[in-house]
Amino acid sequence: MQRSGASILKYSLKRIGLSVLVLLLVTIIVFAAVRMAPGDPVLTKIGPYGDQSQENYDRIAAQMGLDQPVFIQYFIWIGQILSGDFGVSLRNGADIGDLILQKIPVSLELIIVALVFAIAIAIPLGTKSALKPGGGLDQTLTVLTTSALAMPGFCLGLLFIVLFSVQLGWLPPNGYISFAQNPVENIRLLIMPALTLGLFEMAVFTRFLRSETISVLGSNYIRTARAKGLPQKKVYYKHAFKNTLVTFVTVVGNEFATLMGGTIITEQLFGWSGLGWFIYQSVINRDYPAVQAGVLVIALSFVVINLVVDLVYTAIDPRIKLS
Amino acid sequence: MKKCITTAIVLLLVLSILVVAGCGSSSGDASGETASAGNSAGTAASADSPAGAASGNSDELVIGINGDIDDFNPQTNQMNNYLQTIAFNCYEPLMHHNESMEYSMDLATEYNKVDDLTYTFTLREDAKFHNGEPFTAADVVYTFEYIQNPDNGAWRASQYTTLTSVTADNDYQVTFKLNEPTPAFLDSIAYTPILCKSADPATLSTNPVGTGPFKFISWTPNDNISLEKFDEYYDADKVSFKKVMIKPFSDYTVAITNMEAGAVDLLVNITPDNAQTVKDTNGLNVLQASASNNLMDLEIGRHNVEAFKDPNVLKAMFMVFDADTINDQIFYGMGNKTVSCFPSSAKYSTPTYDWTYDPEGAKELLAQTNFKDGFEFEVKVLTADTASEKAMTIWQADLAQLGINMKISKEEMSIWLDNYLNRTYDMIANNYNMVGVDPAMFCSIILSQLKDYQTADLPELNSLIEEGAKETDETKRADIYGNIQKLVAENYPVVEWIEAPQLCGQVDPLSGVQVNPVGYLFLKEAKKS
Numbered sequence: 001m002q003r004s005g006a007s008i009l010k011y012s013l014k015r016i017g018l019s020v021l022v023l024l025l026v027t028i029i030v031f032a033a034v035r036m037a038p039g040d041p042v043l044t045k046i047g048p049y050g051d052q053s054q055e056n057y058d059r060i061a062a063q064m065g066l067d068q069p070v071f072i073q074y075f076i077w078i079g080q081i082l083s084g085d086f087g088v089s090l091r092n093g094a095d096i097g098d099l100i101l102q103k104i105p106v107s108l109e110l111i112i113v114a115l116v117f118a119i120a121i122a123i124p125l126g127t128k129s130a131l132k133p134g135g136g137l138d139q140t141l142t143v144l145t146t147s148a149l150a151m152p153g154f155c156l157g158l159l160f161i162v163l164f165s166v167q168l169g170w171l172p173p174n175g176y177i178s179f180a181q182n183p184v185e186n187i188r189l190l191i192m193p194a195l196t197l198g199l200f201e202m203a204v205f206t207r208f209l210r211s212e213t214i215s216v217l218g219s220n221y222i223r224t225a226r227a228k229g230l231p232q233k234k235v236y237y238k239h240a241f242k243n244t245l246v247t248f249v250t251v252v253g254n255e256f257a258t259l260m261g262g263t264i265i266t267e268q269l270f271g272w273s274g275l276g277w278f279i280y281q282s283v284i285n286r287d288y289p290a291v292q293a294g295v296l297v298i299a300l301s302f303v304v305i306n307l308v309v310d311l312v313y314t315a316i317d318p319r320i321k322l323s
Numbered sequence: 324m325k326k327c328i329t330t331a332i333v334l335l336l337v338l339s340i341l342v343v344a345g346c347g348s349s350s351g352d353a354s355g356e357t358a359s360a361g362n363s364a365g366t367a368a369s370a371d372s373p374a375g376a377a378s379g380n381s382d383e384l385v386i387g388i389n390g391d392i393d394d395f396n397p398q399t400n401q402m403n404n405y406l407q408t409i410a411f412n413c414y415e416p417l418m419h420h421n422e423s424m425e426y427s428m429d430l431a432t433e434y435n436k437v438d439d440l441t442y443t444f445t446l447r448e449d450a451k452f453h454n455g456e457p458f459t460a461a462d463v464v465y466t467f468e469y470i471q472n473p474d475n476g477a478w479r480a481s482q483y484t485t486l487t488s489v490t491a492d493n494d495y496q497v498t499f500k501l502n503e504p505t506p507a508f509l510d511s512i513a514y515t516p517i518l519c520k521s522a523d524p525a526t527l528s529t530n531p532v533g534t535g536p537f538k539f540i541s542w543t544p545n546d547n548i549s550l551e552k553f554d555e556y557y558d559a560d561k562v563s564f565k566k567v568m569i570k571p572f573s574d575y576t577v578a579i580t581n582m583e584a585g586a587v588d589l590l591v592n593i594t595p596d597n598a599q600t601v602k603d604t605n606g607l608n609v610l611q612a613s614a615s616n617n618l619m620d621l622e623i624g625r626h627n628v629e630a631f632k633d634p635n636v637l638k639a640m641f642m643v644f645d646a647d648t649i650n651d652q653i654f655y656g657m658g659n660k661t662v663s664c665f666p667s668s669a670k671y672s673t674p675t676y677d678w679t680y681d682p683e684g685a686k687e688l689l690a691q692t693n694f695k696d697g698f699e700f701e702v703k704v705l706t707a708d709t710a711s712e713k714a715m716t717i718w719q720a721d722l723a724q725l726g727i728n729m730k731i732s733k734e735e736m737s738i739w740l741d742n743y744l745n746r747t748y749d750m751i752a753n754n755y756n757m758v759g760v761d762p763a764m765f766c767s768i769i770l771s772q773l774k775d776y777q778t779a780d781l782p783e784l785n786s787l788i789e790e791g792a793k794e795t796d797e798t799k800r801a802d803i804y805g806n807i808q809k810l811v812a813e814n815y816p817v818v819e820w821i822e823a824p825q826l827c828g829q830v831d832p833l834s835g836v837q838v839n840p841v842g843y844l845f846l847k848e849a850k851k852s
Contacts, residue, residue: 039737043744047401048753049768050478052744060476091393092528099544158580165584173584174570174577176546268573273546281391281545286737 008311015310019303026299027081027292031074034283034291041090041286042066064090066288077292087289096293099278104297106176107274109186110266111259113194115252118201125202126209127244131236133214141206148203157196157269164192174271193270197263201255208251209244216240246317253309257302261294381851382565384833387578387590389707391545391571396527397516398470398477403756403842408569408591412846413453413550414516414533417444417463420839422613424668424760426509430458430517430534439504439795444512446495449557452519453538460491465520467499475524481767482511485793504795507767510759514841536562536847545571563835563850576600582607582828588851589836590828591844594709595654601828611657612825614840616666616757619711620769620819621702624749625777630694631749632780637815639692642685643721646678649714650821657824663808664770664819665762668840671804672762675812676819682724689725697726700749704731705739710823711752746776754823756841762804763792769817770807777816784810 042061046052061067065076080087086096129138148156165173171188179186216222217240225235264276275294282290388408394400397410411419417431431444450458467489470477485508488500501508518524522532531539536558537550550567553559570587572578575597581587583604593601593609601607625631646660659667662674689695704712712733719729729750734742742748757765766788770778774785784807791803811817825842835848 038741039735040741041737043740044737045476046744047478048740048743049401049481050476051473051480052772056473056476059473063474063476089393092395093525094393094529102543158577161577161580161584165586166580169584173581173586175586176543267545269577271546271570271572273544277545281393284735284737285393 008314012307012311015307019307022303023296023299027078027296028074030292030295030299031077034286034288035070037283037286039286041288044286045090077289081293081296086293089290090287091285091290096290099290100275100293100297103273103275103278105178106272107260107263107267107276109179110190110193110197110263110272110274111256113190114197114201114259115256117194117198118205119252121198121202122205122209126206127213127236127241129206130210130213130217131232133210138210141210145203145206148199149207153196153200153265154269156199157192157266160192160196161269176272189270189272193266193272196269197259197266201259204255205248205251209248212244212247213240216243219243242316246313249309249312249316253305257298257305260301261298381563381832383568384564384566384589384846384849384851385568385570385587387570387572387575387581387587389572389575389592392542392548392569393544394528395531395539395542397531397533398466398475398479398518399528401478403592407842407844409531409539409548409550410516411535411843412537412567413531413535413539414518415450415535416513416515416517417446418513419843419845420510420513420759420841421845422837422839424614424840426513430463434509434512437498440501442499442501442508442512443492444497444499446497447557448495450534451555451557452522452532452534453553454519454522454532455555456519456521458517458519458534459494460497461494462517462520463497464489464491466515466518469518469524470515479511479515482507482515482764503793505763505793506795506800507759507761507763507792510761510764514758537564537567547571558847561848563848564846567846579604579607579828582830585830588830588833589844589849592842593826593828595657595824595826596709597828598657598824598826599655606831607828608831610827610829610836610838612838612840612842614666614668615659615822615825615842616668616840617823617825617842618661618664618666618755618757618819619714619821619823620664620753620755620817622743622748622751622753622769622773622817623777623815624746624751625814625816626746626779628698628700628749630692630698630700631815633692633694634814635688635692636694639685639689639725640722640727641815641818642679642681642688643725644678644718644820645680645721646820647680649717652717653710653713654821654824657826659822661819661822664811664817665765665804665808666757666819666822666840668760669757669762669765670760671801671808673805673808675808682721685725695726697728699728699730701730701732702750702752703739703742703748704733704752705754706733706735708752708754711754714820715752746773758841762807766791766807770811773816778814781810781814781816784814784816 041064042057045060046056058067065073077087086100088094089096125141129141132138161173164171171192175189177185177189222235222240225239261276261279263274264280266272267274267277275297279291279294282294386408388404390404392405392409394405395409397414415429418426418428421427430447430450432447434442434444436442446460446463447458452458467483467486469475470479470483471486473480485501485503485505486499487502490498492498516533519532529542536553536556538553540549540551542548548569552562552565556562575590575593578587578590579597579600582590598609601609623631623637630636650656650658650660660678661676663672663676665672702715704715712731715731719731722729743751743753755769770788778784787803787807791800791807794800794803825838825840827838829836832851833849834852835850837845837848
């Protein structure tokens with residue numbers, strides 16, 4: 001059954017409308033949250049040895065725009081966002097839009113490579129493991145994936161640095177270089193952080209695919225297919241795999257969105273400075289506009305990825321209705 | 324078939340990793356080499372040489388620091404990681420304190436104290452700013468106008484409250500006029516970088532323009548700060564490194580591993596724990612300043628806690644502060660027990676503290692107070708200040724023997740600052756690097772801020788601080804600062820408990836890095852042999 005372009009458009013518009021509402025809610029929550037958090041950006045700017053007079057405090061607050069009532073500050077910020085301006089850092093006046101644009105590709109590269117690596121390994125391993133549950137491969141994989149999940153990323157990454165950088169001297173331990181600038185160096189620097197992140201994700205995906213596949217293989221339609229005398233591989237690849245893919249795409253989508261701001265430890269460990277670290281540092285510095293912009297970008301990525309995932313569902317499984 | 328494809332994919336991945344790893348490490352150097360030539364601002368500059376390209380390249384110095392720097396304006400950024408690494412290598416003052424805390428001339432060639440209220444400085448005629456502009460007296464005048472303009476939020480403004488005018492006598496001589504004698508004036512000058520009059524003041528935080536041996540190229544947040552040798556520097560012959568890359572690390576264990584891998588040459592402001600690791604690692608060594616002005620202190624909320632209003636309670640508490648054990652266990656014996664609230668290298672430093680560990684005496688003394696049954700209080704410690712946290716843990720056990728329950732509360736920087744500046748604490752751990760040798764600096768930065776709080780009931784102390792700041796007679800000053808140290812020791816508004824060592828880790832081939840007791844690095848003559 002072919003879906004009409006109009007229904008896809010209608011569905012997409014409806015989702016976009018809901019997404020705008022979600023984003024609006026996010027702006028309110030993040031704006032309120034950063035202001036309710038203890039720690040004053042004005043005092044952070046004054047520092048321990050600056051002029052501690054009330055007059056100086058008021059002057060700096062006015063320079064930062066923090067002397068206005070909170071709701072006025074919110075509407076000023078929303079107005080800026082709508083005109084494509086993320087504002088400037090309270091710390092140094094740097095353009096936040098520029099800083100975020102600098103960080104997004106850095107994060108995306110790490111996340112995409114880590115996820116592709118994880119998916120490429122997880123699909124064959126997870127499904128093979130599910131086809132013979134309790135077998136040798138399944139048991140081995142259970143041990144390995146549990147280990148990968150249990151091992152903190154920080155320890156695993158540090159082990160990689162000691163092995164590949166200190167002992168073998170194969171890879172640089174720290175830094176970032178854009179692919180356009182130097183592709184080989186970019187890949188050399190990417191390998192360890194992508195492996196650190198990818199191995200964890202691989203374990204998540206493998207275990208998910210295993211359990212999902214086992215569940216699907218127990219379904220009535222699979223039993224029917226088997227009863228018809230179809231070979232095991234055909235039963236799996238023709239009938240079961242597509243069904244596991246639907247939920248797998250959701251899991252991958254969620255992981256992708258989570259990782260957009262959730263790779264701080266890996267970033268810090270390998271000096272691969274992406275969006276997560278940027279937001280973390282901004283929170284520490286109470287750099288309100290930077291935190292707000294960073295969180296908004298992540299929320300936006302969640303919304304977009306969810307939309308894409310929903311659209312991909314319908315392509316994978318025509319039974320899912322666009323409603 | 325599927326099996327073959329799976330195997331092929333895995334093999335291809337492994338092969339790709341090996342090929343890429345092999346490509347970059349063809350030099351046989353663990354760290355790899357500089358990625359490419361060329362340079363540009365922003366992220367591209369980091370691409371030029373990621374930190375992995377450090378060792379083996381004698382033209383480039385990679386420095387690891389604790390946390391990122393986001394403000395490059397030397398008049399507004401007061402954080403140690405900036406002041407110790409960049410402020411005095413991108414910028415220069417008229418003169419600075421060298422490793423022995425003696426004045427060493429930079430942009431000035433000589434100074435003359437005409438009288439108690441007048442100083443003249445003769446300036447170098449061969450210095451230039453990184454934007455190509457020649458350095459003249461107008462830049463010095465501009466710098467002090469900038470500092471004294473409240474709109475600029477310069478944190479050094481409080482050091483120049485007695486400065487009434489700075490005038491250019493000619494292009495290469497300036498005269499400073501004060502409205503009252505200020506003996507610490509020269510110490511302040513030695514820590515005041517000179518700005519460029521023609522540089523845009525609006526972008527000083529992101530695009531600094533100084534006269535120092537290294538010019539600022541780019542900052543990529545949380546990634547690197549890139550500096551380059553300034554070829555027109557007046558002492559360019561002495562500068563070996565063509566590039567300096569500063570890398571922020573959130574964890575020094577990782578940073579030391581990076582040093583081992585040859586990706587970092589110099590690690591600034593390491594903890595004594597880190598120093599032990601560095602010492603035990605082949606190819607690395609510890610660089611320690613000959614003395615230290617780095618005071619670990621406890622500021623005590625005498626205005627907030629009833630028990631702290633009784634000096635005998637505080638005396639009893641510090642009788643169980645085991646300074647020797649703390650120095651041995653936390654600082655590996657590299658620190659110095661303080662002799663008074665001033666660093667021992669400060670002028671007029673007089674022994675007033677008694678660190679004798681006497682639990683029995685403490686119990687007896689506490690029994691004579693209204694708090695013989697003990698009490699409870701909280702000490703706030705900065706999250707990153709692991710030395711204070713460990714020391715407090717040791718002290719906590721000893722205080723418990725007196726029936727005093729001390730809670731340790733770790734706070735991140737902005738929350739800690741809120742409490743510190745609003746003086747909303749029972750007790751708070753701080754770490755202060757006293758710039759210069761004149762104790763008026765310590766008094767103005769630390770003690771004067773307490774006059775409405777924990778020293779509000781000590782008017783004598785507050786008037787002595789004011790007298791000391793303007794007294795010029797050496798004998799009288801010695802008396803005044805002797806009394807200040809005595810009053811602080813007797814009343815405990817603050818307690819400086821150790822002079823923490825100024826430590827850096829460096830790779831063996833690195834030499835010529837100068838560190839003064841304030842912990843400021845001077846990289847001009849640093850080189851890798």
